[in-house]
Amino acid sequence: MESGMVSVDGWTAGSQVYFLTHLHADHLSGLTSKWSRGPLYCSRITARLFPIKFPGFDLSLLHIVEIGQWHSVSLLSPSSGSSTTVSFMAIDAQHCPGAVMYLFRGEFGCTLYTGDFRWESTSERAQTGRTMLLKALKDVQLDLLYLDNTYCNPTYCFPSREVAARQVLSIISSHPNHDVVIAVDTLGKENLLLYISRVLKTKIWVWPERLQTMHLLGFHDIFTTKTSVTRIRAVPRYSFNIETLEGLNTMRPTIGIMPSGLPWVPKAFRGMEKLSLESPPLLLHNRWHTGVTTSSTSSKTNGGSLISGRHDHYIYTVPYSDHSCFPELQKFVEFVKPINIKGIVSSSACNVDPLYHFGGICRIQQASELLCQRLRIKRSEKVGVIDMKSSFGCTSTMQLGRKKRKRQISRAAIHVSRVRLLRRERQGVKIVDTDPD
DNA sequence: GCGATCAGCT
DNA sequence: CACAGCTGATCGC
Numbered sequence: 001m002e003s004g005m006v007s008v009d010g011w012t013a014g015s016q017v018y019f020l021t022h023l024h025a026d027h028l029s030g031l032t033s034k035w036s037r038g039p040l041y042c043s044r045i046t047a048r049l050f051p052i053k054f055p056g057f058d059l060s061l062l063h064i065v066e067i068g069q070w071h072s073v074s075l076l077s078p079s080s081g082s083s084t085t086v087s088f089m090a091i092d093a094q095h096c097p098g099a100v101m102y103l104f105r106g107e108f109g110c111t112l113y114t115g116d117f118r119w120e121s122t123s124e125r126a127q128t129g130r131t132m133l134l135k136a137l138k139d140v141q142l143d144l145l146y147l148d149n150t151y152c153n154p155t156y157c158f159p160s161r162e163v164a165a166r167q168v169l170s171i172i173s174s175h176p177n178h179d180v181v182i183a184v185d186t187l188g189k190e191n192l193l194l195y196i197s198r199v200l201k202t203k204i205w206v207w208p209e210r211l212q213t214m215h216l217l218g219f220h221d222i223f224t225t226k227t228s229v230t231r232i233r234a235v236p237r238y239s240f241n242i243e244t245l246e247g248l249n250t251m252r253p254t255i256g257i258m259p260s261g262l263p264w265v266p267k268a269f270r271g272m273e274k275l276s277l278e279s280p281p282l283l284l285h286n287r288w289h290t291g292v293t294t295s296s297t298s299s300k301t302n303g304g305s306l307i308s309g310r311h312d313h314y315i316y317t318v319p320y321s322d323h324s325c326f327p328e329l330q331k332f333v334e335f336v337k338p339i340n341i342k343g344i345v346s347s348s349a350c351n352v353d354p355l356y357h358f359g360g361i362c363r364i365q366q367a368s369e370l371l372c373q374r375l376r377i378k379r380s381e382k383v384g385v386i387d388m389k390s391s392f393g394c395t396s397t398m399q400l401g402r403k404k405r406k407r408q409i410s411r412a413a414i415h416v417s418r419v420r421l422l423r424r425e426r427q428g429v430k431i432v433d434t435d436p437d
Numbered sequence: 438g439c440g441a442t443c444a445g446c447t
Numbered sequence: 448c449a450c451a452g453c454t455g456a457t458c459g460c
Contacts, residue, residue: 237450260450
């Protein structure tokens with residue numbers, strides 16, 4: 001989201017204040033340690049984790065937004081050039097630690113930017129968020145909703161994280177003598193690991209940088225970097241594939257667990273999925289609603305046989321997602337009743353366009369809003385904030401047409417090696433790394 | 438030589 | 448598809 005005043009998760013020049021929803025890399029593109037474009041607002045937890053991602057960042061530019069409290073900042077209106085106040089509130093997004101949505105109010109109207117979020121109506125946290133939103137939107141119309149449309153298609157229907165966590169646990173419990181590797185990212189899915197640790201009364205191995213994150217989040221004595229004390233390891237998702245799992249199985253019997261909202265479907269099934277976006281494949285739904293199943297990845301024989309045997313023994317896909325599934329998105333949109341919606345995930349596929357699926361809810365809203373406006377005009381009252389909303393513009397940053405560059409072998413391999421080592425130093429290491437180079 | 442950024446891949 | 452993010456190549460300083 002961009003405008004002459006406010007950017008959310010956007011880091012190009014031209015805004016007066018910048019908001020960060022959470023610390024996942026795809027929301028940080030353009031942000032560096034040398035940031036100097038203006039004040040950066042984020043949640044308290046994000047601020048605490050911030051120096052890991054951006055060592056040397058000028059922390060005086062960081063402003064903490066307390067959850068559930070109205071804050072305000074005085075900015076210059078791009079249209080009139082005069083001073084104008086923008087109020088904003090952060091609400092728990094229940095995505096990864098520190099993740100928040102932002103609700104803005106100002107001359108442009110009322111805008112809610114969800115960032116990445118999960119809206120589990122059953123959880124207690126969601127109830128808190130619901131109460132906050134209800135209170136904040138009590139007597140104001142939401143003009144524009146920027147929605148996490150990652151899974152904005154009826155195809156995506158998965159259980160709550162609580163249910164998915166139980167599935168993970170049942171997989172682990174049914175393999176009492178196996179090592180277990182669970183694929184995770186640099187941030188997120190901590191609750192799943194905490195749950196496993198608590199129920200099984202075991203520590204969980206993480207890589208050193210992840211341990212540092214866990215400590216900053218206040219989790220002590222639960223995670224370890226010693227492989228000898230536990231059979232359960234959380235490993236970076238990028239180091240998690242059939243090959244590494246097969247490699248591990250030459251040493252010890254090991255299963256892999258991939259917690260993901262994305263269906264990890266064998267390639268042989270992917271065509272089917274594409275053909276039926278409107279009516280999702282029964283197979284997928286059954287997989288997720290009947291509990292756990294195993295899955296294989298890319299069998300390199302394209303489109304041929306179904307699940308190629310051996311992979312099945314190793315990898316389990318569990319629908320544990322930090323993004324809202326479609327029914328949750330629907331409930332959320334019905335709850336906040338926006339006049340307009342925009343997706344925050346740019347996708348070449350049109351099947352996740354929020355307006356396509358939820359436009360009806362907005363149209364109903366617009367119709368009733370129009371009615372209200374007419375009534376107000378009739379009663380000679382001033383028109384509400386929605387008339388100003390257009391000043392809160394959006395510039396799409398979607399980049400089209402990837403250029404193919406010719407690959408040339410022009411630099412010495414030693415340079416590549418150094419770059420990789422430096423990155424490892426900063427960000428972490430591959431887990432099943434056997435080569436010390 | 439170094440850091441930033443992009444394309445490609447999973 | 449692509450959750451989020453690694454990797455290698457290239458470019459500008």
